[in-house]
Amino acid sequence: MDHKKQKKAGSLTRRQKAEQKRPFLLLVFLGLSIMTLGTMGYMAVEKWRLIDSLYMTIITMSTVGYMEVHPLSPQGRVFTVFLILVGVATFFYAGGVFLQFMVEGRIRRVLGRRKLEKSIEKLEGHYIVCGFGRIGRVLCSRLSQGPVDIVVIDHDERAIRQLDKEGYLYVAGEATDEESLEKAGIARAKGLIAALGTDTDNVFVVLTARQLREDLFIMARANEWTSTKKLLAAGSSKVISPYDIAAQRMAQGILRPTVTDFLDLTMGYGKKDIQMEEIPMSTGSRLHGVTLAESHIRRDMDLIVISIKRPNGEMIFNPSYDSRIFAGDTVIVVGERQNLEKLEAVLNP
Numbered sequence: 001m002d003h004k005k006q007k008k009a010g011s012l013t014r015r016q017k018a019e020q021k022r023p024f025l026l027l028v029f030l031g032l033s034i035m036t037l038g039t040m041g042y043m044a045v046e047k048w049r050l051i052d053s054l055y056m057t058i059i060t061m062s063t064v065g066y067m068e069v070h071p072l073s074p075q076g077r078v079f080t081v082f083l084i085l086v087g088v089a090t091f092f093y094a095g096g097v098f099l100q101f102m103v104e105g106r107i108r109r110v111l112g113r114r115k116l117e118k119s120i121e122k123l124e125g126h127y128i129v130c131g132f133g134r135i136g137r138v139l140c141s142r143l144s145q146g147p148v149d150i151v152v153i154d155h156d157e158r159a160i161r162q163l164d165k166e167g168y169l170y171v172a173g174e175a176t177d178e179e180s181l182e183k184a185g186i187a188r189a190k191g192l193i194a195a196l197g198t199d200t201d202n203v204f205v206v207l208t209a210r211q212l213r214e215d216l217f218i219m220a221r222a223n224e225w226t227s228t229k230k231l232l233a234a235g236s237s238k239v240i241s242p243y244d245i246a247a248q249r250m251a252q253g254i255l256r257p258t259v260t261d262f263l264d265l266t267m268g269y270g271k272k273d274i275q276m277e278e279i280p281m282s283t284g285s286r287l288h289g290v291t292l293a294e295s296h297i298r299r300d301m302d303l304i305v306i307s308i309k310r311p312n313g314e315m316i317f318n319p320s321y322d323s324r325i326f327a328g329d330t331v332i333v334v335g336e337r338q339n340l341e342k343l344e345a346v347l348n349p
Helices: 014-045 050-061 074-122 134-143 157-166 179-183 199-212 225-232 244-254 257-266 297-301 335-349
Strands: 125-132 151-154 170-171 190-193 217-221 238-240 274-281 305-309 313-315 330-336
Touching: 014 050, 014 190, 074 170, 125 134, 134 151, 134 179, 151 157, 157 170, 179 199, 190 199, 199 217, 199 225, 199 238, 217 330, 257 297, 274 335, 297 305, 297 335, 330 335
Parallel strands: 125 151, 125 190, 151 170, 190 217, 217 238
Antiparallel strands: 274 330, 305 313, 305 330
């Protein structure tokens, strides 16, 4: 699913929000208009002061039944009857607007939830992100920039509102519950990321997900280094510690600043249009079985091949010109984005 289309699911457009506010704005306009008309009417008909006219208008519109501030003339009684009818009509209109807002809001939430569920049901090969906290939010932002579909699971009301605002597909519930994982499409998912705030919760998520899918790729967040073994024992395929990575990155920024700048550039953190990408080769590629020299990847596409990963996990760093690439291999290259797209079109026709 295209992420731009995904972001439309479950979120209201600016026009829809304006249409929701219109009846309330009209109600406020009517109330102020009737109040002004009634006050000016009593001042003109009964020659009362401003405060007396305003008070009489309010008690008449609200039909509270208080006594008149002054005796009414026949003309004043006729005007009061008119004002009462207008006030009652406005009251019924206000009740109808409120009831319509409640009913439509409930229906809209139900339809919006159903639309989200249908969008999730259509996904296949997506990633499930458990937790939309500080790590989860940045993670979703990064993943949404690539050709990856994601479904977020979180139970916090503020996180749900933010997910709905940003247009992500999500499941409102506990990530440790099997029902939530099933709603997120774990049976069709390519992977799961446990990014909850505590290591205990992440262990439970990994255990639950592993029971539902033995072949699922699971990446887990570890806040403490002592939790790494527990997460691996629970069934996590890979464990990442954000604090360890942050500390290593800061150290590398001091010890090897040029290397760090290069990695920032190739990993997409820089402003330039140069990236490092991994591109798998399919069986239909015309480059299947040819050498790097024969592929003309460097000459025609101006790309640098950093490494070739074989299906059995073997990694060939800085491959020579006579290294051959086969279907199932993953080619790691560096270059401009438009040239990377050209190579992807060749490797995956």
